[in-house]
Amino acid sequence: MLARLITILCLTACFTLYSQEDTQPVTLEYCIETALQNNLDLKSSKLKAETSDVNYRQSRANILPTLNANYNLGLSSGRSIDPYTNSYLDQRLTYSNAGLRLNAVVFNGFRMLNTIRQNRYNLQAAEMEVKEAQQNLVLNVTLAYLQILNNRELLKQAKARTETTEKQLERLSSLYEEGSGNPADYTDMQGQEALDKTAVINAENNLKVSVLNLYQLLNIDDVPDTAFASLQALDDMEKYQLSAAEVMDDALANLAAFKAKELRLDAAKKGVKVARAGYIPEVSVFGELNTNYSSAAEFLNEIGSSVVETGDFVSIDGQNHPVLREEIQHEGDPISYEDQFNNNLGSAVGVAVNIPLFNGFRARNNVTLEKIKLEESRVDLENTRLQLGQAIEQAYLDMESAFNRYHILTGQVKAFEESFRVNEVRFNNGVSNIVEYITSKNNMDNARISLANAKYEYLLRVRVLDYYRGLGMN
Incomplete structure (x- = not known):
């Protein structure tokens, strides 16, 4: 009851966050926590793990003896056998029989034990796949969040570009109205303003799309108009300390996706042993009680x-x-019903041996199929290792490239900002023309956009590498 109340309060707080006009910025931690609670793909993985848990518990329970009871009650007419005397009767009678049977497997080629081990590996693999789904979800939410921040930065720059152009357009408009300005400069600046406003519209749309993508991961239908908190890591552009080989070693040791493949391979090995038990005789012991009743008995x-x-x-x-x-x-x-059940009570105990002599090659084919599954698991594991190594190498190269471009573009931005400052002064004083001004302005704006993209791409690649290392990223 307390846990349910806490859940209701948390959900209420979440909806309150979106309903208030003056809301606090949404944080990455909040988005990750919400996604882990609401994401449907993650819930599906958890349900598969629950299924594996039931299969594992059932395989353990199969070791226990089976105890079954049966009871029949019927009405017979015409010629029949009296179950009490085993003699033929030609009359209508009521009959009944009941039984209780206990059966316990003593040996079956370790089939049940290997099935338990196989299902245990499958359960552990399913749990790792849940963890893998959580890691993938955290990564995707983080990348979507970074994309929002990147698009927000690009929108901010686009608006700043437009404001600068509008100020120049106002100045040129005054000159144009006074008759002292060049009409071509005024119209060129109008065209530049249209380009800048178009860039703002595109940047706004890109931001909205990135927000929509994030809230789809969070499984939220209505996308609220809210702010997003910046990340402290955006100010820390230190070079990544690990090598690609070190990231690969961490991935093989910690990444849930790779561990799940290893456990599936272990389960496939046990599957072959389970199938081979089909060649071995099964020994079991049994005990039973039986009794009957007939209305013709007297x-x-x-x-x-x-x-x-x-x-x-x-x-x-x-x-x-x-x-x-x-x-x-x-x-x-x-004779009363109770007396007949007591008088006719019989029991039996014994040992049963089931020897597989010929079963249409079913046992052999089952072993062959399990060996194929084992080889598929080996190939799947090796393919995962190969793809993982390639992905890490690619992410590492992209990270290094983004880091190097960021530092080069930092100098470029400073140079173009200084160039624009000079050209703006020259243009305002009538020393340079509109072409030089717009060229200088576009160079500075494009350099700023490239710098922002390089910064966010570097942080994105770092997050990807942390994911491969098996870090939670939350």
Whole structure:
């Protein structure tokens, strides 16, 4: 009850965050936490892990003896066998039987033990796949968050470009109205303003799309209009300390995706042993109790005797005399249901051996199929290792390239900013023309955009490398 109340309060707080006009900026940590709670792909992975857990627990329970009871009650008409006397009857009767059977497997080629181990490996692999899904989700949320910050920075620069152009356009408009300015400069600046405003529209759209992508990962339908907090790491542009080989070593030791493949391989090995148990005889012990009831069963009570002719004759002095005998008279009393069940109770114990002699090559084919699955698991693991190494090498090269471009572009931005400052002064004083001014301005703006992209690309590649190392990134 307390856990449910806490959950309700947390959800209420989340909705309150989006409903307030003056909200606090959404943080990366909040986005990750929300995604881990709401993402449908992650929930699907957890359900698969729960299924594996049930399979594992069931395989353990299969070692226990089985105990089953049966009970039948029926009505028979016409010629039938009396279950009480095993004699033929031609009457309507009610019959019933009940049984209890205990069966325990003593040996079956270690099939059940290997099945337990196989399902345990599958459970561990499923748990690792849940962790893999969590790591993938954290990575995707982080990259989406970084993309939002990058697009926000580009939008900010686009607006700054437009403001600068609008100020120049106002100055040229005044000169144009006074008749002292060059009309071509004014129209060229109008064209530049249109380009800058178009860039603002594109940047706004890119920002909205990146926000939408993030909230899709968070499984939130309505995208709120909210701010996003900056990351401290954006100010720390230190060179990555590890090599690609060190990242690969960490990945092989810690990455959940690779561990899951290893566990699937271990499970496939046990699967071959389970299939081979089909060649080995199975030994089990059993015990059972059985009883029955019939409405035709009755007790015969002696009520007297009578003399009756047997149908035979004895000849004495040429005269035939009938042979008589004394016959005891009986009266039948029905036997109660409970008495019959007690009187007819029987038991049996024994040992059963099931020897597989020929089963249509089923055992051999099962072993062959499991060997194929084993080889597929080996190939899958090796392919994962190969793809992982290639991805790490590519991410590492992209990270180094982004880091080097960032430092080169830092100097370029400073140079173009100084060039623009000089050209702006010259243009305002009528020393240089509009072409030189716009060229200088575009060079500075493009350099700033490239610098922002390089910075965010570097941080993105660092996050990817941390993911491969198996770090939580939260």
